[in-house]
Each structure stands twice: as structure tokens, then as C-alpha cells.
Amino acid sequence: MQVTLHRLAGACALGLALATGGVAHADDRFDFTTSWFQELRKGSEGDLTVLQPQLDVGVDVGDDVTVEAGYTADVISGATAAVYSVDAVSTATPFEETHHQGRLGLGFRGRRSRLTLSAGAGTERDYGSLSLTAKGDIDLPGRNTRLGLTYTHAFDEVCDKDNAEATPLERRPLTGFDTCKKNLLFGDDQPGVTVWRDLSVDTTQLTVTQNLTPTINMQVALYGQVLKGFQSNPYRRVRVRTYEPQENLPDVRGRLALSARLNKFLPSLRGAVHLSGRGYSDTWGVSSGTIELAYSQYVGNHLLLGARARGYQQSAAKFFKDAFFYEHEGEAGAYFAGDRELSRLRHLILGGKISFIETPRYGRPVWGVFDEVSADLKADVLLMEELATDPSDLNPVGIDNQFLTAGKTLDGFLIQLGLTLAY
Amino acid sequence: VDWRSFSERALFRAFVVVVVASSLFGCGRYAVRATEKEYLADRVMTFDNTDQEARAEDSVLAGREGSAGPASGAEDGGGCK
Numbered sequence: 175m176q177v178t179l180h181r182l183a184g185a186c187a188l189g190l191a192l193a194t195g196g197v198a199h200a201d202d203r204f205d206f207t208t209s210w211f212q213e214l215r216k217g218s219e220g221d222l223t224v225l226q227p228q229l230d231v232g233v234d235v236g237d238d239v240t241v242e243a244g245y246t247a248d249v250i251s252g253a254t255a256a257v258y259s260v261d262a263v264s265t266a267t268p269f270e271e272t273h274h275q276g277r278l279g280l281g282f283r284g285r286r287s288r289l290t291l292s293a294g295a296g297t298e299r300d301y302g303s304l305s306l307t308a309k310g311d312i313d314l315p316g317r318n319t320r321l322g323l324t325y326t327h328a329f330d331e332v333c334d335k336d337n338a339e340a341t342p343l344e345r346r347p348l349t350g351f352d353t354c355k356k357n358l359l360f361g362d363d364q365p366g367v368t369v370w371r372d373l374s375v376d377t378t379q380l381t382v383t384q385n386l387t388p389t390i391n392m393q394v395a396l397y398g399q400v401l402k403g404f405q406s407n408p409y410r411r412v413r414v415r416t417y418e419p420q421e422n423l424p425d426v427r428g429r430l431a432l433s434a435r436l437n438k439f440l441p442s443l444r445g446a447v448h449l450s451g452r453g454y455s456d457t458w459g460v461s462s463g464t465i466e467l468a469y470s471q472y473v474g475n476h477l478l479l480g481a482r483a484r485g486y487q488q489s490a491a492k493f494f495k496d497a498f499f500y501e502h503e504g505e506a507g508a509y510f511a512g513d514r515e516l517s518r519l520r521h522l523i524l525g526g527k528i529s530f531i532e533t534p535r536y537g538r539p540v541w542g543v544f545d546e547v548s549a550d551l552k553a554d555v556l557l558m559e560e561l562a563t564d565p566s567d568l569n570p571v572g573i574d575n576q577f578l579t580a581g582k583t584l585d586g587f588l589i590q591l592g593l594t595l596a597y
Numbered sequence: 598v599d600w601r602s603f604s605e606r607a608l609f610r611a612f613v614v615v616v617v618a619s620s621l622f623g624c625g626r627y628a629v630r631a632t633e634k635e636y637l638a639d640r641v642m643t644f645d646n647t648d649q650e651a652r653a654e655d656s657v658l659a660g661r662e663g664s665a666g667p668a669s670g671a672e673d674g675g676g677c678k
Contacts, residue, residue, distance in 0.1 A: 209653040226656060228649045248656065318628045380615065383644060388633040393644045396611055430607045431664065432614060435644060439636040446641040454664035455607055462664040470641040478641070488663055515663040531640075552650060558661065588657055590650060 205230040207592035213556070214580035215253050217266030222252030222586075240281035242292075248273040255578050258421070258512025259413040260497045260571045266578055269350070273298040287312040300333035300354045300408070302361060302370075311381075322381040330373040331361050334408040335420070342508060345420040348408035371404030389439040397431040412510040414500050422509050424493075429456040433464075445471040448482075459492035460516065480527035480552075490563040491516040497576040498569045514577045518561040525554035525588075539597075546596040556586040 211224040230244040251270040255262035279292030289310045296303040311322035333354035337345040348354075348368065355362040361370030376399065383393040403425060410421040433452035440446060448468040455461045468482035493509035494516045500506075532540045532547040540547045562573050579585060629637065636642060659665040 205649055207649040207653065211657050224657070226653055228652065230649065246652070316627060317631070385629040385634070385637055388629050389636050391637055391642060396615055429664070430611060432611055437642045439639060439642055441636060446639070456664070460663040462662070486662060491663065515661055515665070521662065554654070588654065590653055592649060
């Protein structure tokens with residue numbers, strides 16, 4: 175079993191996902207999507223596979239209230255590196271885990287405003303999360319401008335080895351054989367064996383959506399997040415000189431992102447161009463830029479085709495080092511990390527999507543029941559490139575084997591199949 | 598980690614951007630008349646009609662990008678290394 179720590183940051187916003195999700199829709203809805211992600215990996219333990227079914231149901235109660243429930247599971251199997259070192263490939267080990275998330279929401283609609291209150295819970299063997307979210311938005315006079323504000327607080331817990339008063343270089347990692355006892359959602363410490371570490375996550379997002387012309391609209395979003403508590407991967411070890419202690423990350427992380435998206439409809443082509451960009455910075459020193467260009471095209475009365483390209487690049491965290499330098503220089507201050515997502519890297523995603531959409535004709539519901547039926551098939555390919563964080567000319571072994579990334583042209587793909595029924 | 602200098606600098610810049618953007622948006626009340634919104638109402642022009650797609654992608658990116666977060670306004674758990 176392997177906990178996935180970025181999940182902790184992500185899970186903080188279970189409610190955020192809900193609040194920005196189906197609750198906002200005015201009609202009763204049923205949404206089901208299954209995603210299959212496959213990442214190619216080095217080593218003898220094979221690739222990484224993730225299956226993620228999602229189900230969301232929304233029901234209107236009267237004219238102004240919507241109740242929604244949702245469920246998501248992650249079924250993950252594959253290989254992970256037990257030790258971050260110059261040869262992490264040789265420490266590849268197999269793991270499996272299943273993560274469950276549930277959410278409930280209550281939405282209220284006014285003439286020009288909406289308020290959503292929601293709660294989410296996530297659980298797996300070594301992790302638990304409870305999140306609460308409030309989201310409001312309002313259309314300004316003229317209905318060309320919409321302001322939205324979302325706030326989420328998450329109470330997370332992650333199981334860890336009981337290292338008592340051990341120094342960072344003495345800390346032992348959690349293993350799949352350690353028992354992580356739970357009382358329902360949250361954990362129960364077993365002194366001398368395992369303890370549950372807290373992580374609180376506060377997330378807020380301000381969005382402004384604006385119609386610019388009859389065929390152009392845009393959205394600007396400011397996103398902030400503060401994480402306080404245990405954020406290391408309890409399973410991961412890092413080779414620091416002659417030691418192999420548990421990864422050690424700072425307890426506080428502040429994150430800030432500003433993004434902008436623009437849509438341009440092309441009436442003569444029955445298509446639309448989508449352009450987006452995002453800048454990000456955090457207190458760990460990670461800064462990044464993302465740019466995406468996409469295009470949508472209607473074909474006939476029922477088909478909608480889409481294509482996109484997304485480029486991403488980030489700098490490394492201040493305390494991240496290529497494995498060779500942890501082994502020969504030691505830790506960076508008090509910290510040492512083996513997370514690939516804290517290194518300097520570059521990604522490219524290329525994708526396509528085809529949607530079949532059926533809407534009422536001559537006032538008759540689709541299949542006699544629905545206001546709309548939509549089936550979607552989407553495929554993305556992921557090309558990842560890890561870049562040297564430290565000077566390459568001082569690193570005789572390079573960085574090729576410090577992560578399990580395949581290092582081929584194609585590193586992974588994501589396929590999604592979705593069905594939406596609005597009634 | 599120099600939290601204070603980061604927060605003051607980054608928050609100030611973000612605040613300026615939001616104020617400027619909001620001011621521009623505030624002038625947009627009359628940008629489009631109600632009778633001209635046919636194309637803006639199309640599904641390809643909305644910003645939040647693919648929640649589950651965005652959620653699945655965020656799950657994948659959360660384990661691969663240090664800045665992963667709700668570019669689309671949607672985020673959740675999941676992800677893997």
C-alpha cells in the first residue's frame with residue numbers, strides 16, 4: 175500500500191469540486207465517467223494503472239434548491255520507488271491501493287445568485303479527510319459579469335510510523351505491513367507502531383467571468399491555499415549521504431495561482447477556440463507556467479469534436495536536489511524530498527475528444543424522458559520531461575534513473591468515457 | 598521558507614491584478630445585450646461544464662505537477678506517483 179500525498183492537498187478540495195460541479199446546474203442530472211490512466215515506468219515491476227469511476231447525481235427540490243450526491247473511487251496499482259536515489263529504478267516495488275470519496279451538497283438559487291454548501295469525505299487504509307465548502311456566485315446587472323467565491327477547509331489525517339523523538343535522519347518510513355488503525359473516518363494511534371498526523375488545508379478561489387462580445391467571454395481566477403501539517407510521503411525514503419530516512423518536508427506551504435481563460439465562438443464554422451494560461455508560485459519555491467490551446471467543432475446535429483495542446487513547465491522546490499547531490503552533499507537545510515513533482519520538469523499533453531449529443535426535437539424529450547443526453551470519449555497522451563535541478567556538469571551519474579519515468583516519447587495516456595443524462 | 602516576504606509580494610501583485618481586472622470587468626455591464634447571447638450560451642462557451650473530466654485530469658496531474666490545482670475551478674483527491 176502506498177499513500178499518495180498530493181492527494182492530501184487535492185482532497186482538501188473535495189467540496190470545492192462539488193461546489194463547482196453539478197450543484198451549480200439548474201436541471202436534474204446524472205453524470206457518470208470512468209477514467210483509465212496508464213503511465214509507463216522503468217523497472218521490473220511494470221507500469222502504473224489508475225481506474226477512476228465517478229458518479230454524480232443532482233436533483234432539484236422545488237424551484238430554488240438542488241441536492242447533489244457524488245462518489246469517486248481511485249483504484250491504483252503498479253510500481254513505485256521505495257528510495258529516492260541515483261538508482262531509484264532498482265528499488266521499484268509493486269503496490270496497490272483503493273481510495274474512496276463521497277460528497278453531499280445543497281444548492282440554493284436566487285434570481286441572480288447561487289449559494290452552495292457541501293461536505294466531502296475521503297478514506298483509504300492510511301488516510302482520511304473531511305472537507306467543508308461554501309461557494310457563492312452572483313451575476314452583476316446586465317448579466318455580463320459573474321463573480322464567484324469559494325472557500326474550503328479540509329481536516330486531513332495521514333498514517334505515519336511512530337518515530338517518537340527521532341531526528342529527521344533517524345526517522346523510519348511507514349511500510350505496507352504497519353497497521354493503521356481507524357475509527358470510522360479518522361485514525362487511532364498505536365503508540366510505538368503508528369500515529370496519525372494532522373494536515374489542515376484552507377483553499378479559496380475568486381473567479382470573475384465576463385462576456386466581452388457576443389462571441390467572446392473570459393474568466394480570471396485567483397487561487398490561494400495554505401497547508402499546515404504533515405505533508406511528507408510517509409513511505410518514501412531518501413538516500414542522504416549514508417542514511418535512508420523517511421522524506422522530510424516543511425510543515426507549512428502557501429500556494430497562489432492566477433489563471434485566465436478565453437473562449438471565442440466562430441459562428442461561420444460552428445466551432446470555438448479556447449485559450450488559457452496559468453501562473454503559479456508557492457512558499458516552497460515552486461513556480462510554474464501553463465498554457466493551453468484548444469478547439470471545438472460541431473459536426474452535423476449530434477457530434478462535437480475537440481482537440482487540445484497543453485504545455486507546462488515548473489521550477490524545483492528550494493530544498494529539492496537531484497539524487498546525486500543528496501547522496502554526496504547531504505540535505506538541503508533541514509529537508510530532503512524525493513517527489514518528482516517538486517523537481518524541475520516540463521510536460522506536454524495532447525488530446526482529443528468526441529461527444530455525441532442528443533437534444534429534444536419538436537419539443538419532445540430525448541428517449542421520451544431526458545432534456546439532454548451526452549456521451550463523451552476523450553483521450554490524452556502525456557509527454558513528460560524531467561530536467562536537471564542542479565548543475566549537470568557536476569553530476570556524473572545524471573538524473574535518468576532517479577525517477578521511474580519511462581523516458582520514452584510517450585510517458586502515459588488518459589482515456590475517459592462519460593455519460594450525462596439531464597432530465 | 599521565507600513565508601512573509603513571499604506572501605506580501607505575491608499577494609500584493611495578485612491584488613493589483615484582481616483590482617485592475619475587476620475594474621475592467623465592471624465596465625462590461627453593457628458589453629453584450631440579452632438578445633446577443635446565443636453563442637455565449639453554447640455548451641462549448643461555458644467554463645464549468647466538464648467537472649468530471651477536470652476532476653480526473655487534476656487527479657493525474659496532482660502526482661506529476663507541483664502546482665496542480667483547480668485551473669478549471671474543479672479539484673479533488675486521487676492521483677498517484
